[in-house]
Amino acid sequence: MAFDIQNQVLKKYTEELGITEVIIPDGVTKIGDASFCQCRKIQKVILPDSVTAIGKCAFWNCYDLESIYIPDSVISIGARAFQCCYSLSEMTIPESVKEIGSVAFGDQTDAIKLTFLRNHRKMKITLKNPWNLYAPEEHLADFIAKPCFKNFSLLKPEFKIPFSVGWYNTDKQISAYLKRIIKKAVIFAIDRDDTEMLSDLLDTGFITKKNIDFLIQYAIEDMQKFGNPEFQVMLTDYKYQHFPSDISDISRKLKL
Numbered sequence: 001m002a003f004d005i006q007n008q009v010l011k012k013y014t015e016e017l018g019i020t021e022v023i024i025p026d027g028v029t030k031i032g033d034a035s036f037c038q039c040r041k042i043q044k045v046i047l048p049d050s051v052t053a054i055g056k057c058a059f060w061n062c063y064d065l066e067s068i069y070i071p072d073s074v075i076s077i078g079a080r081a082f083q084c085c086y087s088l089s090e091m092t093i094p095e096s097v098k099e100i101g102s103v104a105f106g107d108q109t110d111a112i113k114l115t116f117l118r119n120h121r122k123m124k125i126t127l128k129n130p131w132n133l134y135a136p137e138e139h140l141a142d143f144i145a146k147p148c149f150k151n152f153s154l155l156k157p158e159f160k161i162p163f164s165v166g167w168y169n170t171d172k173q174i175s176a177y178l179k180r181i182i183k184k185a186v187i188f189a190i191d192r193d194d195t196e197m198l199s200d201l202l203d204t205g206f207i208t209k210k211n212i213d214f215l216i217q218y219a220i221e222d223m224q225k226f227g228n229p230e231f232q233v234m235l236t237d238y239k240y241q242h243f244p245s246d247i248s249d250i251s252r253k254l255k256l
Contacts, residue, residue: 014039020064024048031058033078040064043087049073054081056101063087072096072117077104089113100141105131116144118166121200124192125159149173161188165200182206186215190222190231198231202238209243 014022020043024031028048033055036042040061045068047054056078059065065085070077072094079101082088090113091105105112105127116123131141139154147167152174155163164178164185178185186207189197201207207215216239219231 014041020044022046024051026050029053031055033057034060036062038062043067045069047071047074052076054078056080057083059085061085070094070097075099077101079103080106090115092117095119098145100131100144103131116163116166119169121166122196123162123166124194124197125162147171149177152177161185162197165197165204168204178204179206182208183211183215186235187218190219193226193228195230195234198234202234207235207238207242212239212243 018041020041022036022042022044023046026048027050029050030053031047031051034057035055036045036059037057038061039059040063042062043064043066045059045065047069049071050073051071052073052075054070054074054077058078058081059068060080060082061084062082063084063086065082066087066089068082068088068091070091070093074094074097076099077093077097081101081104082091083103083106085105088105092115093100095117105114111126111128113124113126116125125140139151139156140159143151143155143163147170149171152160152163152167152171160177161181161184164174164181168175168178182201182204185201186198189195189201212235216232216235219235223229223232
């Protein structure tokens with residue numbers, strides 16, 4: 001069943017009744033093309049787990065839309081679905097989504113922050129240009145549709161690092177890439193104040209005895225600037241768990 005009530009009727013009722021929140025009922029499988037087009041009063045939308053597709057221009061020009069829950073049943077997001085949603089500053093895209101149409105997130109006043117889910121990991125990117133309108137975003141759409149190393153290699157650098165965390169254990173070449181740039185990836189996480197990403201990077205086991213001290217020192221310098229000790233604590237704990245110092249080794253031997 002598609003939710004495709006006549007747009008002009010829906011627009012009229014949402015404006016006249018001052019409706020700001022919409023909860024789509026269970027059983028709806030598609031949000032039809034232009035369903036909520038120009039329903040500018042709507043601020044929040046919740047979709048049920050039955051929805052598999054969001055149609056073209058479904059929420060186009062919803063100026064006041066601030067948040068929308070997209071369930072992990074959604075497979076496709078149509079072209080211009082969220083174009084000109086000026087109040088929509090961030091969105092979480094579930095792992096189920098395999099297709100995102102042209103300019104789906106275009107023309108926001110500010111950049112939109114997208115969080116992609118993969119294997120219980122969160123990959124966060126900031127989209128400055130309309131989705132799939134410029135070459136870097138076009139490659140991103142290709143990678144979402146087919147996450148192979150060929151498409152991964154075309155991503156711009158600030159997209160490569162987050163997505164390598166999500167896909168490193170599914171592709172040997174992506175894994176080799178992340179292992180090769182692990183130091184840069186940790187610095188990337190610290191600079192973005194992203195403790196979740198650092199935790200995922202620690203789980204890879206790619207951080208070595210050779211670079212751990214440099215990364216701890218970088219985290220210390222970051223703490224001195226911004227007052228957040230969490231990165232230093234995480235890296236220090238990792239060092240003591242995986243690379244005990246020579247002194248600690250000798251101490252254990254003497255106790256024996």
